[in-house]
Structure formats: C-alpha cells, structure tokens
Amino acid sequence: MSEWSKNELGQYEYAGGKEDWEKVEQIASLCEKFVIDEEDELVSDEERSCYNCRFRRWTKSAFVCMRR
Amino acid sequence: MKIFVGIDDSRRLDGGGAGEIVSLLTRTIDEKGWGKSAIPSRHRLYPHPDTGYRKHNTARSFSAEVKEQYMEELIDYACVMIKSNGTSDSNSGLAIAVPERMDNTDELIDYAYRTKETMINSDEALAMAKKPGLYIFELSGNGKGIIGALAAVGLRMTGNDGQFRGKLQLGTGEGYIATVKEIIEKSHIEQVKNMDFENLGTEESVRMGEKVKVVLLDHQYTLMVFPTDRQHPRWQTSTTNMLRIF
Numbered sequence: 001m002s003e004w005s006k007n008e009l010g011q012y013e014y015a016g017g018k019e020d021w022e023k024v025e026q027i028a029s030l031c032e033k034f035v036i037d038e039e040d041e042l043v044s045d046e047e048r049s050c051y052n053c054r055f056r057r058w059t060k061s062a063f064v065c066m067r068r
Numbered sequence: 069m070k071i072f073v074g075i076d077d078s079r080r081l082d083g084g085g086a087g088e089i090v091s092l093l094t095r096t097i098d099e100k101g102w103g104k105s106a107i108p109s110r111h112r113l114y115p116h117p118d119t120g121y122r123k124h125n126t127a128r129s130f131s132a133e134v135k136e137q138y139m140e141e142l143i144d145y146a147c148v149m150i151k152s153n154g155t156s157d158s159n160s161g162l163a164i165a166v167p168e169r170m171d172n173t174d175e176l177i178d179y180a181y182r183t184k185e186t187m188i189n190s191d192e193a194l195a196m197a198k199k200p201g202l203y204i205f206e207l208s209g210n211g212k213g214i215i216g217a218l219a220a221v222g223l224r225m226t227g228n229d230g231q232f233r234g235k236l237q238l239g240t241g242e243g244y245i246a247t248v249k250e251i252i253e254k255s256h257i258e259q260v261k262n263m264d265f266e267n268l269g270t271e272e273s274v275r276m277g278e279k280v281k282v283v284l285l286d287h288q289y290t291l292m293v294f295p296t297d298r299q300h301p302r303w304q305t306s307t308t309n310m311l312r313i314f
Contacts, residue, residue: 038087039087040232040233041087041110044309045308045309058125
C-alpha cells in the first residue's frame with residue numbers, strides 16, 4: 001500500500017495516520033525538503049520526523065505534505 | 069487591567085514565525101511600559117480541511133496586565149506587526165478579551181472548547197465579538213483568522229489548555245535531578261503533575277529531560293512528569309511525544 005494518498009486538492013496526505021512514528025522518521029531521514037518546525041509545534045521526540053516538519057499540515061486523520 | 073490576547077497562526081509556508089511574532093509582541097508590551105505580559109502559549113485547534121491544507125491548526129495566546137491608557141497603542145502595534153508578517157494568502161486575525169468588561173466568560177470558553185472538536189465558521193466568531201469585552205480584528209485574507217484568534221483567547225482563559233513557548237532550564241540541564249521543591253523555588257513552575265494529573269509532593273525527585281516543556285493546567289505553569297520505575301529519581305520530565313495532547 002502506498003504511504004500517501006491524494007486528497008481532493010491533489011495534495012499528498014500521509015496514509016499511516018498520526019501514530020506511525022518510526023515510518024515517518026524513515027521518510028524524513030531521506031527527505032531533502034525536511035525543515036524542522038518551531039519548537040512549540042513539535043510532537044515527536046525524534047527531531048527528524050515528518051510529524052515535526054514545517055511543511056506538514058495536520059488533517060483529521062494524519063497530515064498533508066506541502067512539499068510533495 | 070488584565071487582558072487575554074489571541075493571534076491566529078498565519079505564517080508563510082516556508083517561513084517561521086508564529087511563535088516568534090507573539091513573543092515579540094509580549095516583549096514590546098514589557099519594553100514600552102504598556103504593561104507586563106505572561107509567557108505565550110500555543111493551543112491546538114480542530115484540523116479543519118480548509119485550514120489543514122494551508123496552515124497549522126494552532127493559535128497563540130498570552131495574558132497581560134496592561135495600563136488602560138495604552139490599550140489603543142497596543143492594538144494598533146499588534147495589528148501592524150501581524151499584518152506585516154503575513155502574506156497575500158494568509159488569513160490572520162487578532163482577538164483581545166478584557167474579562168472585567170465581559171458579562172459572561174462561559175460563552176467564550178464554550179466556543180473555545182468547540183474549536184478543538186469541530187468546525188466553527190467566522191459568523192459565529194463575529195457574533196461573539198459583539199459581546200462586551202471582546203475585540204477582534206480581521207487582518208488579512210478571508211477573515212477566518214478571527215476564529216482561531218478568539219479560540220486561543222478562550223482556551224488561555226480556561227487555564228487548562230496549551231503548551232508554553234520556550235523550554236525550562238534548571239541546574240545543569242539534561243540529567244539534572246531536582247526535588248519538586250527546588251523546581252518550584254528556582255523556576256516559574258508552580259506545580260508538578262504526573263500524566264494522571266496528580267500533583268507530586270515537594271520532596272519527590274525529578275530528572276530533567278533534554279527538552280523540558282511547560283503546560284497550562286489549573287491556571288498554573290505546570291511541569292508534567294512520568295515514572296522512571298526506579299527508587300531515585302522516581303520521576304522524569306515528560307517527553308515531547310507525551311505532551312502532544314496539550
């Protein structure tokens with residue numbers, strides 16, 4: 001199954017939800033566009049994680065990546 | 069008089085800054101002698117699709133004791149600063165509540181809690197702003213920034229929501245062990261709670277983690293901890309991951 005699904009706006013939403021900590025760390029470790037967000041927006045203990053990225057926008061079930 | 073200020077998170081996509089903007093505003097209030105500000109807090113809101121795809125579902129807030137004669141100057145300054153940090157597609161908003169002028173704070177608090185659970189439209193925020201003691205400013209875009217700004221004010225007013233900006237530094241930093249008594253005496257922390265929301269006694273020992281964040285509970289600066297499963301120290305400061313509920 002793909003890690004990403006397209007929403008109605010054509011943007012990529014993560015398919016693994018909000019608790020897929022290890023996987024989003026792996027994705028972020030390979031992502032050249034990762035930028036850590038402000039410290040009060042961080043949710044993961046591992047800094048390099050999609051969940052901590054400035055370009056993620058939370059949705060009801062997961063997040064959209066604004067750089068995909 | 070006491071005021072609560074809420075600012076919608078309207079940062080540029082690749083810019084930083086919502087937290088920095090609110091910190092700058094609190095510093096300005098203090099430096100210009102308009103009053104004394106408390107530490108800003110970040111509040112999570114409902115991730116509505118319209119907001120989720122473009123911006124963060126968070127808003128910032130702080131409380132302050134300000135001299136009444138400086139209110140107009142403060143508002144003008146805040147509006148200009150927030151506008152100048154936005155972009156053409158941002159929907160920024162500012163909200164200010166003056167509790168002593170409000171008939172009823174319960175309606176605002178109810179509104180604020182609902183913004184965490186469901187979608188609220190700007191008409192509802194505008195209707196709230198007609199009530200005495202509430203002032204809102206649509207600063208850019210479609211005006212939806214007032215929804216989050218007003219929510220942040222209400223959530224801060226509850227005294228039980230949000231995470232404070234900045235990190236707590238105590239002793240030698242990470243690994244330092246302090247009693248609850250020392251933590252309270254040597255920092256702005258007012259209480260220490262475990263993740264079951266039970267208060268720790270003053271003689272309990274806590275190991276400070278790498279990034280120590282403070283949350284707002286019971287209207288107090290609150291340090292959250294979890295058990296180490298050891299005799300000493302029995303507690304460790306909660307991690308970023310654990311604190312994501314705030």
